[in-house]
Amino acid sequence: MSYIKGLKCRECGRHYPKECLYVCEYCFGPLEVDYDYERIKKALTQKEILSRPKNLWRYRELLPIDGKPTDGLDSGFTPLIRARNLEKLWGLKELYIKDDSVSHPTLSFKDRVVAVALSRAKELGFDTVACASTGNLANSVACQSAVAGLKRYIFIPADLELSKIVATLIYKPTLVAVEGNYDQVNRLCSEIANKYKWAFVNINIRPYYAEGSKTYGYEIAEQLGWRTPKHIVVPCAGGSLITKIYKGLKEFYKLGLIDAPKTKFYAAQATGCCPIITAVKENSEIIKPVKPNTIAKSLAIGNPADGIYAVATVKETDGAAESVTDEEIVEAIKLLAQTEGIFTETAGGVTLGVAKKLIEQGKIPKDESIVVCITGNGLKTQEAVVDKIGKPIKIKPNLEAFEKAIN
Amino acid sequence: MAIKVRIPTPLQKLTKDKAEVEVQGKDVREIIADLEKNFPGIKERLCDEKGALRKFINIYVNEEDIRFLKLDQTPLKDGDEVSIIPAIAGG
Numbered sequence: 001m002s003y004i005k006g007l008k009c010r011e012c013g014r015h016y017p018k019e020c021l022y023v024c025e026y027c028f029g030p031l032e033v034d035y036d037y038e039r040i041k042k043a044l045t046q047k048e049i050l051s052r053p054k055n056l057w058r059y060r061e062l063l064p065i066d067g068k069p070t071d072g073l074d075s076g077f078t079p080l081i082r083a084r085n086l087e088k089l090w091g092l093k094e095l096y097i098k099d100d101s102v103s104h105p106t107l108s109f110k111d112r113v114v115a116v117a118l119s120r121a122k123e124l125g126f127d128t129v130a131c132a133s134t135g136n137l138a139n140s141v142a143c144q145s146a147v148a149g150l151k152r153y154i155f156i157p158a159d160l161e162l163s164k165i166v167a168t169l170i171y172k173p174t175l176v177a178v179e180g181n182y183d184q185v186n187r188l189c190s191e192i193a194n195k196y197k198w199a200f201v202n203i204n205i206r207p208y209y210a211e212g213s214k215t216y217g218y219e220i221a222e223q224l225g226w227r228t229p230k231h232i233v234v235p236c237a238g239g240s241l242i243t244k245i246y247k248g249l250k251e252f253y254k255l256g257l258i259d260a261p262k263t264k265f266y267a268a269q270a271t272g273c274c275p276i277i278t279a280v281k282e283n284s285e286i287i288k289p290v291k292p293n294t295i296a297k298s299l300a301i302g303n304p305a306d307g308i309y310a311v312a313t314v315k316e317t318d319g320a321a322e323s324v325t326d327e328e329i330v331e332a333i334k335l336l337a338q339t340e341g342i343f344t345e346t347a348g349g350v351t352l353g354v355a356k357k358l359i360e361q362g363k364i365p366k367d368e369s370i371v372v373c374i375t376g377n378g379l380k381t382q383e384a385v386v387d388k389i390g391k392p393i394k395i396k397p398n399l400e401a402f403e404k405a406i407n
Numbered sequence: 408m409a410i411k412v413r414i415p416t417p418l419q420k421l422t423k424d425k426a427e428v429e430v431q432g433k434d435v436r437e438i439i440a441d442l443e444k445n446f447p448g449i450k451e452r453l454c455d456e457k458g459a460l461r462k463f464i465n466i467y468v469n470e471e472d473i474r475f476l477k478l479d480q481t482p483l484k485d486g487d488e489v490s491i492i493p494a495i496a497g498g
Contacts, residue, residue: 011463023493025417026452028463030495132497186497187467191490194416194426203496238498286462289474303465303472305495 072115116212135164217248239310268354280321343378
């Protein structure tokens, strides 16, 4: 049963049918899914949600498909961890990590958006899917489309981390490494999408795809006992995730599932690629594109599609924006591993590093609830830390050698 | 001076379904003017009431974003390629 009324331009409000469309023909604004919230309100109660399996489809009415979900049936519902060691270290009252580094099946939050994108792509009649990716999306599209039996073309910047290439190739897609940065890959893919009738998950079916990120926000609210945190720190690349978590909380409120959210949103980027942070700090209406130069490759988007909406989310919620250097990213990755046992990728280092900075600056108060969004797994970006974590102690296989080595 | 311009799907109704057209002009501004001459109505899709490029449109000259060049005054020469691309993509 469908709860989609159609698509609607976020800028000028023009209506479009629920087809493979992504920008307004008139103003080029992004199209968004328009839901029948009246009917959703009747169908989706706390009791109903709690009765369903623990995956992202427990919020199915708020996701943009017409029929039954077909993909990512075990994705989502990742742990929300109480970070007691970091609380103690930083003198905080209530800190949580929403941990998508253990997302099924490809260890990043992209499994959420791909689950929705593929389910919708099939409904729209596509037999081939594609994407422009900084790595995590490549892994998830390659994986889930293999399971779904779809043809798959994946486009990445040629300098991507080896693990992200391996974790894509294993699913046997056509993997195209483009000589250029992500923004160049993305531009090329827009041109390809113009010519080939493929479902580019983050281009021509982006209105559906992007909705999957809302489930990250729904889960935080549900896992906190149907309440929202006072503060949430979110990594920003294209700016979609932060925008969609905010939308998710507002929808939950609209449906009467939670009280009015008073959550402040904080945008986190790497100093080597921080167009969203710059726009917030300079109070700018436009996003100035940059040429990325950071180890946080999964966040290295110099020309963020949802940048202005990410900035608006921060401003509307009275949050803030901050960036961290590559050195701070590595320190934060190590800290999260050594305190909470979570080995995150560089993007997670950005988020935790920024959280630390904002707490030190007094922008996030120590006595209120905070959620830090960890969206990817450290095994995929080992290059970033491999030379900064020491080496194993090599010994001969006898007791004397061991005791000599440790003393 | 012939400049090849790639037209995004949402504007191809105006170019009689052509994904690529050839126009004349010494810079991006002149290209937009010549596009309007050949395909009336296209300029108001690309530019707002003040004549500035709409914020959800990116223009590239030979694969480089004109915001890294000289915006709509980016100079063009014979054989250059211009791409008009919706900004909302990726991520």
